[in-house]
Amino acid sequence: MATKMIKKLSKINNVLSYSFFDWDKINLVSFVDSDGNQKTRDGHFVKSNIIFAENANGKSKLVDIFKSLNGRDTKIDKHRDRKTEGQEAKIILDDNSETDFSETGWSNETLKSKFVIFDKPFVHNFVHSVGTEDGDTPLRRQKRGKNIVYLGNFEKYSEEIERVNSLKSSISEKNQLFLQTGQAKISGLLNGHGISTDELVGKKTEIQKFNKDNLQKIKDQFTKQQADLAKIDKSIKDKSKISGLSLLTKVKKTFILKTEVFEQGNKKEIEIDPTFLFSFTVARGVQQTLHKITHKKDFVQQGLALLTNEATDCPFCEQKIKNGDYVQVVKDYQEIFDESFANEEKNIRTLLSKYKNILESLRDLQPPSGNLNVLNQAKPFVASGEELPQLIIADNEKEAIKEEINLVLGKDKKILDKIEGSKIDQIKTIIESATSLIAKYDEAVEKINKEIEQLKKDSLEGKLDTKKEEAQKEIDRLKNEIFFIENKENIEKYFEVIDQKDKNDKIVEALERIYQALKTKIVEQFGKFVEDYFELIKGFVKEISPSMEILNINGQPTYDRRNTQDPAQCGFSVKYNNEDCAGSLSEGEKQVIALAFFFADLRKHSDKNKIVVLDDPITSFDAGKRKSTAELIQRETKDFDQLFVFTCDPLFREYCLKQIADERNFYYIFKTKGSSSIHYAPKDKETIYTSFETEFKDISNVVGSNENVVIYGQKLRFCLETKIKEDYFGYSEDNLSNMIKKVTGRNKNEFEKLFDNKKIILQIYSYCNTGGLAHYPKDGSTSWSELNDKIKQYLDLEL
């Protein structure tokens, strides 16, 4: 940034205490130089500017305007009496460019970040003294360390760390309460169920899989398991009876409508087909004949044996056989009575018999007689509770079987009679059903037998106690499962709490990481700060206040609150006359440290294109510190673009005027008609009252306006008061010996002026304070004339 200075504050209207201020109206003066030339001067700001003002005249308000230019606030308060009126300000820079202010803010940012300002807020913001106090607690000591002084941003940094830590604790506590509330609700539910919240959480995945639709099934299992446990208990008690238990018998019956036959010497499996069997027959005539000879088969066969091709007579009737007429008849009879027919009949009968047997077996189907008894003996001990299924043929089915048997019997009796009405289809269905029943029955028997065998084995091997334990465990598991299903909704809510608590904990963990990072960073920053600033600060402190010493705690930055013995943080210790005083720093001591830090910061500023502003840097300083401060200001600010030193202290003003001599102007801020105004004091009239007295002598050339009545009235009061204080009593001297020297330097006659004119002096002073000068006079001409009289009286006193 190029060198840039403020030339003048050309106009300030309705901005803070500057109700109406026009630079040129106050400071533009026309004069004739020693060569007789007419000249003007406006007393604009130069490189170094000392501005003096008594309190409440507008000194700090001007600093506030600088701060606004620096970028702090775009809005500046209006004058308290002109809240509804508009605002304006015009700043002229040394290149004659302008920066204007209106209610919308500054017209440009030319002076943004241009200022480096030392004022009370600087002290307040950057110097913090924390040490022991009456209400000190171990916690406070742990938190703040021992006597410590924070400089720069380290108080704010520490506050940030505190806030993160405190927020972390708040969230953690809130989260704990959140969990506890959730636990309280679920504990009420778990109470008496023998399960802890931790165990509940351990079963989360399992519980989430439970389905309410299975509740009844699980309840049934639970009931059965309880019954089983009772049986195991009984088995343990009646051990002797276990060995005597028998096994059940299986039915093992099959109803297969298939059988094996020999056909042409080969074994062949055929299906018994009652329809076919029942239809086995011969021609009706043959049938009748066969009936007739049914008991004389042997006779017929012997006769037929005698019948040959050569035979001419019938062997039975002994009549002549006519070839062609009877031979075929005889042959036919031969076929009936031949071996194959006999075999076929025999087969039919065999198959009928087999069929009958199947039917009878089917009809008589029933479970083994002893099974029920055996089962009843085992039941009190066998856990499964398996029941034997019903194994009976229904009555209507029995009737159908009976009818079919009758058909078989009828056929057997009259083998060549065709029988109609077989119920083979129904029989097949009955067989199928019976087969299925038998399979189920035998399966049940097998299961029961296995259990009986297992029970006997377990009893023999002494495993029943283990079985009991297992059963009890299963009961417990089922009991829990029922409980979990019945309360699943509430339990899931609790799981949500746990999940949410974990998520919240993640935020606490994140804050812990941030907290640790902050602690690391503050130490790092402090190390850098110490490296950059500490020696400079130490040196400046010594220069401003030789009795004071600022010390680096432990020689290195630390930030560990767990170290209760020496919980030093990123700050400094301060000694005054070798006494530790960091915990009880006075305002003056704080100001020394702040100023030392400010100068160190100026020294470190790489950009010297800044305007340095110091607003009353010495308010709490004694004379010695005032002098050293003025010297330091001169030395440390000379490389910067511009300097403004504001003070209400006459002594410090004098030191600054003496110390900062080159390229320096002096101003005073004065309040007239309720508005602050900046007045330039020429070099040869830098004692303000000398400057004013010059103006008083030339008052005949001044317009007697209402405004000037107030301005000159206040100047008169200031001259009277300040002259007596500073000139007679030496208030501007830096120490008592100088004050005495100054007072004794005046002769008694000069002091007698004060005593002799006491009455007039007090009258003028009283007029200045009460003569309506703080407001516009009602009659300007009368008041201007009165004021002129008072000014004449003052000049005549020649104080």
Added chain:
Amino acid sequence: MTLLELIKDGLKEDDKKIVSQLDFQKSDNEIIADMIKSGILNFEYGNKNDKEAI
């Protein structure tokens, strides 16, 4: 620059989101309320029909 701003770049993305919530002009309770509002924290028990803030 605040200390938080100084450390922010070195933090994990998730932690940066937390840092953005840390407005120390506000009290702890106000910050927590903001975090709840933005869904970072939740202290509500039960489902939507049965929520009880703790």
